[in-house]
Amino acid sequence: MSALAPVDPLRLTTANHAPIHPAGDYVLYWMHSARRPGYNFALQQAAAMACQLQVGLVVFEPLVCDEPYASLRFHHFVLQGMRDNQQAFATMPILYYPWLETKAGEWNDLLSRLAHKACLVITDRFPTTPVDSRVKTVANSLPVQLQTVDSNGLLPLQLVERDYPTAYAFRRFLQKVLPAFLNQHPLADPLQGLTLPQPKLPAELLRRYPIADPHALLRPGALDALPIDHRIKPVGVEGGAKAAGERLLDFLCDDLAGYDLQRNQPDSDRTSRLAPYLHFGHLSVHEIFSRLAEAEGWHAGRLALETSGRRSGWWGMSSTAEAFLDELVTWRELAYAFCARTPDYSSYESLPTWAQHSLNHHADDLRPVLYSPAQFEEAATHDPLWNAAQRQLREDGRIHGYLRMLWGKKILEWSLTPQLALNTMLDLNDRYALDGRNPNSYSGIGWCLGRFDRAWGPEREIFGKIRYMSSENTARKVSVKKYLQRYSGQKSLF
Numbered sequence: 336m337s338a339l340a341p342v343d344p345l346r347l348t349t350a351n352h353a354p355i356h357p358a359g360d361y362v363l364y365w366m367h368s369a370r371r372p373g374y375n376f377a378l379q380q381a382a383a384m385a386c387q388l389q390v391g392l393v394v395f396e397p398l399v400c401d402e403p404y405a406s407l408r409f410h411h412f413v414l415q416g417m418r419d420n421q422q423a424f425a426t427m428p429i430l431y432y433p434w435l436e437t438k439a440g441e442w443n444d445l446l447s448r449l450a451h452k453a454c455l456v457i458t459d460r461f462p463t464t465p466v467d468s469r470v471k472t473v474a475n476s477l478p479v480q481l482q483t484v485d486s487n488g489l490l491p492l493q494l495v496e497r498d499y500p501t502a503y504a505f506r507r508f509l510q511k512v513l514p515a516f517l518n519q520h521p522l523a524d525p526l527q528g529l530t531l532p533q534p535k536l537p538a539e540l541l542r543r544y545p546i547a548d549p550h551a552l553l554r555p556g557a558l559d560a561l562p563i564d565h566r567i568k569p570v571g572v573e574g575g576a577k578a579a580g581e582r583l584l585d586f587l588c589d590d591l592a593g594y595d596l597q598r599n600q601p602d603s604d605r606t607s608r609l610a611p612y613l614h615f616g617h618l619s620v621h622e623i624f625s626r627l628a629e630a631e632g633w634h635a636g637r638l639a640l641e642t643s644g645r646r647s648g649w650w651g652m653s654s655t656a657e658a659f660l661d662e663l664v665t666w667r668e669l670a671y672a673f674c675a676r677t678p679d680y681s682s683y684e685s686l687p688t689w690a691q692h693s694l695n696h697h698a699d700d701l702r703p704v705l706y707s708p709a710q711f712e713e714a715a716t717h718d719p720l721w722n723a724a725q726r727q728l729r730e731d732g733r734i735h736g737y738l739r740m741l742w743g744k745k746i747l748e749w750s751l752t753p754q755l756a757l758n759t760m761l762d763l764n765d766r767y768a769l770d771g772r773n774p775n776s777y778s779g780i781g782w783c784l785g786r787f788d789r790a791w792g793p794e795r796e797i798f799g800k801i802r803y804m805s806s807e808n809t810a811r812k813v814s815v816k817k818y819l820q821r822y823s824g825q826k827s828l829f
């Protein structure tokens with residue numbers, strides 16, 4: 336049995352006071368957010384602990400039905416990931432246990448039974464309240480130690496010790512502290528070369544909670560009996576670590592060159608479309624960074640010494656790679672750190688004080704156009720571009736990045752109150768977007784209401800000092816002709 340270095344303590348939290356049980360049968364990795372076999376600090380930590388304790392490793396990947404917004408769309412995407420994981424783990428010295436919950440709450444019983452036979456449990460850290468509360472509840476009930484491992488970003492979340500009001504302020508901080516972590520990558524294949532004992536699970540447990548067969552569950556009708564939302568159908572995007580890796584390579588080869596100048600153009604769409612894979616953990620930000628650095632022939636010696644918070648020039652990469660990293664690292668890790676530090680991250684009260692004052696001050700302004708949440712959901716507004724964005728959300732589970740901002744701003748303009756606008760955005764985004772229910776969801780939606788932004792003039796009706804956007808200006812600035820045709824709501828005749 337070879338040894339494996341445990342992960343940096345900054346990424347590790349002991350979530351309860353229960354001890355490690357060396358006489359247990361195995362180490363249990365409860366995989367719920369970093370759903371991948373490689374570039375995964377939690378899996379690496381679980382493997383390291385299994386080596387240290389000289390026991391086997393069980394990787395338990397549940398797909399539960401009592402999660403907020405559970406639907407066919409998200410179940411399909413996760414099952415496609417489980418299918419890839421099953422294949423990847425088949426040749427590895429562990430027991431992979433993919434499992435589908437059929438009755439809400441069963442997962443708790445199963446996890447507790449698995450934990451009772453374990454030396455300790457290791458799980459993913461993910462900074463959203465539903466996931467965090469679930470982990471906390473489990474931590475308090477387990478007879479063995481629960482460790483949470485943070486694989487979320489290039490920077491460990493624990494290092495962010497204060498709030499950053501803007502991306503500029505956060506970028507400055509990152510430029511100071513990130514260099515020390517740029518070589519700290521999870522292993523691409525943490526199980527390679529390990530010889531661990533093969534763990535066995537009790538036959539009675541497996542009879543009661545059978546190992547899922549993702550292939551069978553992806554067949555039409557296989558999920559019909561599940562208590563999840565069946566109106567939200569799967570989309571054409573394939574989930575899983577394999578599809579994520581392929582999309583990453585295609586992006587680096589074909590789209591990255593145009594990212595800097597064309598990413599805001601909905602018609603040409605040069606964005607990475609990696610957000611759903613990052614959300615479900617099918618892809619790691621560390622892998623993206625490694626492959627990008629390789630493609631750019633980059634090394635840490637290229638980093639600028641100056642840490643002024645400038646958006647470009649710090650990394651020492653091409654301008655297009657730097658534009659991409661500003662989204663992937665600055666904006667994404669700002670969102671994750673914000674949610675980790677602000678448990679009520681999606682509430683109106685969590686918006687900056689200046690933004691709340693300004694919105695409240697304009698709360699009674701006349702709203703010439705008003706829509707109900709149901710009208711928004713049905714894409715039934717007077718505005719063809721907004722309706723097209725909403726149709727893209729419903730049909731494809733995403734909105735092009737630039738139009739997503741317009742989508743949010745118009746919901747603010749056409750809702751009775753800013754609080755109602757916030758609720759509508761949260762509900763539609765979490766319900767339909769593959770990458771919804773993510774820290775970026777709450778920072779992006781909050782941004783439409785002033786978060787991480789500054790006050791803008793002239794002060795306007797309804798918006799107050801919140802940055803304004805209009806469909807007319809957007810259609811003038813970026814190309815949307817093909818986009819409007821594609822999401823017109825009319826069936827194509829060709």
Ligand SMILES: Cc1cc2nc3c(=O)[nH]c(=O)nc-3n(C[C@H](O)[C@H](O)[C@H](O)COP(=O)(O)OP(=O)(O)OC[C@H]3O[C@@H](n4cnc5c(N)ncnc54)[C@H](O)[C@@H]3O)c2cc1C
Pocket residue numbers: 598606607608609610611613614659662663664666667668670734735736737739740742743760764768770771772773775776777778779780782783
């Ligand atoms: C109203 C609104 C809602 C949003 N909801 C979500 C959401 O539910 N999930 C989500 O991941 N992002 C959300 N965003 C942020 C952003 O729009 C998406 O991350 C991006 O459009 C995803 O597409 P992509 O993967 O092609 O991004 P790319 O442009 O290729 O960027 C690469 C990666 O960087 C990160 N990123 C890009 N833009 C941002 C940003 N503004 N803030 C934080 N991270 C960013 C994402 O992880 C993304 O996958 C939202 C933005 C707004 C304005």
